[in-house]
Amino acid sequence: MSIKKEIQQIFLESSSIIESSQFLSEDIENTVNIISSSFRKGKKLVIFGNGGSAADAQHIAAELIGRFQMKRDSLPAIALTTDSSILTSIGNDFSFNDIFSRQVEGLVNSGDVVLGISTSGNSINIINGLKSAKSKNAKTISILGNNGGKIKNFSDVSIIVNSSSTPRIQEVHRIIYHIICEHIEKKLSKK
Numbered sequence: 001m002s003i004k005k006e007i008q009q010i011f012l013e014s015s016s017i018i019e020s021s022q023f024l025s026e027d028i029e030n031t032v033n034i035i036s037s038s039f040r041k042g043k044k045l046v047i048f049g050n051g052g053s054a055a056d057a058q059h060i061a062a063e064l065i066g067r068f069q070m071k072r073d074s075l076p077a078i079a080l081t082t083d084s085s086i087l088t089s090i091g092n093d094f095s096f097n098d099i100f101s102r103q104v105e106g107l108v109n110s111g112d113v114v115l116g117i118s119t120s121g122n123s124i125n126i127i128n129g130l131k132s133a134k135s136k137n138a139k140t141i142s143i144l145g146n147n148g149g150k151i152k153n154f155s156d157v158s159i160i161v162n163s164s165s166t167p168r169i170q171e172v173h174r175i176i177y178h179i180i181c182e183h184i185e186k187k188l189s190k191k
Protein backbone atom coordinates (compact mmCIF):
# COMPACT_ATOMS: atom_id res chain seq x y z
CA MET A 1 0.00 0.00 0.00
CA SER A 2 1.32 3.47 -0.86
CA ILE A 3 1.96 6.06 1.82
CA LYS A 4 -0.88 8.15 0.39
CA LYS A 5 -3.31 5.21 0.79
CA GLU A 6 -2.04 4.55 4.33
CA ILE A 7 -2.61 8.20 5.25
CA GLN A 8 -6.13 8.08 3.81
CA GLN A 9 -6.78 4.89 5.79
CA ILE A 10 -5.69 6.56 9.02
CA PHE A 11 -8.11 9.44 8.41
CA LEU A 12 -10.95 7.00 7.71
CA GLU A 13 -10.17 4.92 10.80
CA SER A 14 -9.93 7.99 13.02
CA SER A 15 -13.14 9.56 11.75
CA SER A 16 -14.99 6.24 12.18
CA ILE A 17 -13.95 5.98 15.85
CA ILE A 18 -14.80 9.65 16.42
CA GLU A 19 -18.25 9.18 14.89
CA SER A 20 -18.95 6.03 16.90
CA SER A 21 -18.01 7.88 20.12
CA GLN A 22 -21.23 9.90 20.03
CA PHE A 23 -22.72 7.28 22.35
CA LEU A 24 -20.48 8.69 25.12
CA SER A 25 -22.57 11.89 25.27
CA GLU A 26 -24.37 10.96 28.51
CA ASP A 27 -21.12 10.18 30.35
CA ILE A 28 -19.58 13.41 29.03
CA GLU A 29 -22.61 15.39 30.17
CA ASN A 30 -22.39 13.77 33.63
CA THR A 31 -18.73 14.75 33.76
CA VAL A 32 -19.52 18.36 32.85
CA ASN A 33 -22.19 18.50 35.57
CA ILE A 34 -19.93 16.97 38.25
CA ILE A 35 -17.00 19.29 37.53
CA SER A 36 -19.19 22.41 37.16
CA SER A 37 -20.96 21.66 40.44
CA SER A 38 -17.62 21.20 42.18
CA PHE A 39 -16.32 24.52 40.82
CA ARG A 40 -19.48 26.30 41.98
CA LYS A 41 -18.80 24.99 45.50
CA GLY A 42 -15.25 26.39 45.47
CA LYS A 43 -13.63 22.99 44.88
CA LYS A 44 -10.95 22.02 42.36
CA LEU A 45 -10.22 19.58 39.56
CA VAL A 46 -7.06 17.45 39.80
CA ILE A 47 -5.95 15.63 36.64
CA PHE A 48 -3.28 13.04 35.84
CA GLY A 49 -2.11 10.51 33.24
CA ASN A 50 1.06 8.97 31.81
CA GLY A 51 2.90 9.84 28.58
CA GLY A 52 0.52 11.44 26.08
CA SER A 53 -2.19 11.37 28.74
CA ALA A 54 0.10 13.42 31.00
CA ALA A 55 0.23 16.03 28.25
CA ASP A 56 -3.57 15.82 28.01
CA ALA A 57 -3.86 16.42 31.76
CA GLN A 58 -1.76 19.56 31.37
CA HIS A 59 -3.79 20.64 28.34
CA ILE A 60 -7.07 20.36 30.26
CA ALA A 61 -5.67 22.31 33.22
CA ALA A 62 -4.40 25.02 30.86
CA GLU A 63 -7.80 25.35 29.16
CA LEU A 64 -9.54 25.77 32.54
CA ILE A 65 -6.95 27.97 34.29
CA GLY A 66 -6.57 30.15 31.19
CA ARG A 67 -9.60 29.98 28.96
CA PHE A 68 -11.07 27.70 26.35
CA GLN A 69 -13.27 29.95 24.20
CA MET A 70 -14.82 32.46 26.59
CA LYS A 71 -13.37 35.30 28.60
CA ARG A 72 -14.11 34.31 32.21
CA ASP A 73 -12.61 33.87 35.65
CA SER A 74 -9.86 31.28 36.01
CA LEU A 75 -11.03 27.84 37.15
CA PRO A 76 -9.11 25.77 39.73
CA ALA A 77 -7.52 22.88 37.82
CA ILE A 78 -4.20 21.19 38.61
CA ALA A 79 -2.27 18.67 36.50
CA LEU A 80 -0.19 16.39 38.75
CA THR A 81 2.18 15.66 35.88
CA THR A 82 4.18 18.89 35.81
CA ASP A 83 6.48 18.95 38.86
CA SER A 84 9.56 16.86 38.01
CA SER A 85 10.93 17.14 41.56
CA ILE A 86 7.74 15.72 43.08
CA LEU A 87 7.42 12.99 40.43
CA THR A 88 11.02 11.84 40.74
CA SER A 89 11.18 12.03 44.53
CA ILE A 90 8.00 9.97 44.96
CA GLY A 91 9.18 7.56 42.25
CA ASN A 92 12.51 7.17 44.02
CA ASP A 93 11.44 7.23 47.68
CA PHE A 94 8.20 5.27 47.27
CA SER A 95 7.37 3.85 43.82
CA PHE A 96 6.35 5.05 40.37
CA ASN A 97 3.01 3.43 41.21
CA ASP A 98 2.55 6.08 43.94
CA ILE A 99 3.35 9.26 41.98
CA PHE A 100 -0.30 10.32 41.78
CA SER A 101 -1.74 8.78 44.97
CA ARG A 102 0.83 10.55 47.13
CA GLN A 103 0.03 13.92 45.51
CA VAL A 104 -3.71 13.28 45.83
CA GLU A 105 -3.18 12.50 49.51
CA GLY A 106 -1.64 15.94 50.04
CA LEU A 107 -3.70 18.08 47.66
CA VAL A 108 -7.23 16.69 47.32
CA ASN A 109 -10.08 17.56 49.68
CA SER A 110 -13.61 16.27 50.06
CA GLY A 111 -15.79 17.50 47.19
CA ASP A 112 -12.90 17.95 44.74
CA VAL A 113 -12.96 16.07 41.43
CA VAL A 114 -10.11 13.81 40.35
CA LEU A 115 -9.76 12.89 36.67
CA GLY A 116 -7.49 10.05 35.55
CA ILE A 117 -6.64 9.56 31.88
CA SER A 118 -5.38 6.24 30.48
CA THR A 119 -5.48 4.77 26.99
CA SER A 120 -4.78 1.26 28.34
CA GLY A 121 -7.20 1.49 31.24
CA ASN A 122 -4.76 -0.48 33.38
CA SER A 123 -2.11 1.94 34.67
CA ILE A 124 -1.44 1.07 38.31
CA ASN A 125 -0.49 4.65 39.25
CA ILE A 126 -3.82 5.91 37.85
CA ILE A 127 -5.72 3.25 39.84
CA ASN A 128 -3.82 4.19 42.99
CA GLY A 129 -4.50 7.89 42.42
CA LEU A 130 -8.23 7.23 42.02
CA LYS A 131 -8.30 4.99 45.11
CA SER A 132 -6.61 7.74 47.11
CA ALA A 133 -9.17 10.25 45.78
CA LYS A 134 -12.06 8.05 46.90
CA SER A 135 -10.52 7.81 50.38
CA LYS A 136 -10.55 11.64 50.46
CA ASN A 137 -14.26 11.69 49.48
CA ALA A 138 -13.54 13.20 46.05
CA LYS A 139 -15.53 12.42 42.91
CA THR A 140 -13.58 10.27 40.45
CA ILE A 141 -13.79 10.39 36.67
CA SER A 142 -11.72 8.54 34.10
CA ILE A 143 -11.22 8.99 30.36
CA LEU A 144 -10.12 5.62 29.00
CA GLY A 145 -9.65 3.29 26.04
CA ASN A 146 -9.40 -0.49 25.66
CA ASN A 147 -12.81 -1.31 27.15
CA GLY A 148 -11.88 0.71 30.25
CA GLY A 149 -9.51 -1.90 31.66
CA LYS A 150 -9.32 -2.12 35.46
CA ILE A 151 -9.56 1.65 35.96
CA LYS A 152 -13.29 1.78 35.15
CA ASN A 153 -13.89 -0.05 38.45
CA PHE A 154 -12.41 2.86 40.44
CA SER A 155 -14.33 5.72 38.82
CA ASP A 156 -17.71 7.28 39.51
CA VAL A 157 -17.90 8.07 35.78
CA SER A 158 -15.86 6.34 33.07
CA ILE A 159 -15.73 7.70 29.52
CA ILE A 160 -14.45 4.77 27.47
CA VAL A 161 -13.37 5.11 23.84
CA ASN A 162 -14.09 1.87 22.00
CA SER A 163 -10.68 1.21 20.48
CA SER A 164 -7.42 -0.55 21.28
CA SER A 165 -5.31 1.76 19.10
CA THR A 166 -3.46 4.24 21.33
CA PRO A 167 -3.22 7.00 18.68
CA ARG A 168 -6.93 6.72 17.78
CA ILE A 169 -7.92 6.69 21.49
CA GLN A 170 -5.82 9.82 22.12
CA GLU A 171 -7.45 11.59 19.16
CA VAL A 172 -10.91 10.96 20.58
CA HIS A 173 -9.76 11.86 24.11
CA ARG A 174 -8.80 15.31 22.85
CA ILE A 175 -12.27 15.82 21.36
CA ILE A 176 -13.88 14.62 24.61
CA TYR A 177 -11.97 16.97 26.87
CA HIS A 178 -12.49 19.89 24.50
CA ILE A 179 -16.24 19.21 24.72
CA ILE A 180 -15.97 19.05 28.52
CA CYS A 181 -14.09 22.37 28.69
CA GLU A 182 -16.52 24.07 26.30
CA HIS A 183 -19.58 23.01 28.26
CA ILE A 184 -18.08 23.80 31.66
CA GLU A 185 -17.51 27.34 30.40
CA LYS A 186 -21.08 27.57 29.12
CA LYS A 187 -22.57 26.24 32.37
CA LEU A 188 -20.50 28.50 34.58
CA SER A 189 -21.21 31.59 32.48
CA LYS A 190 -24.92 31.20 33.33
CA LYS A 191 -25.67 32.72 36.71
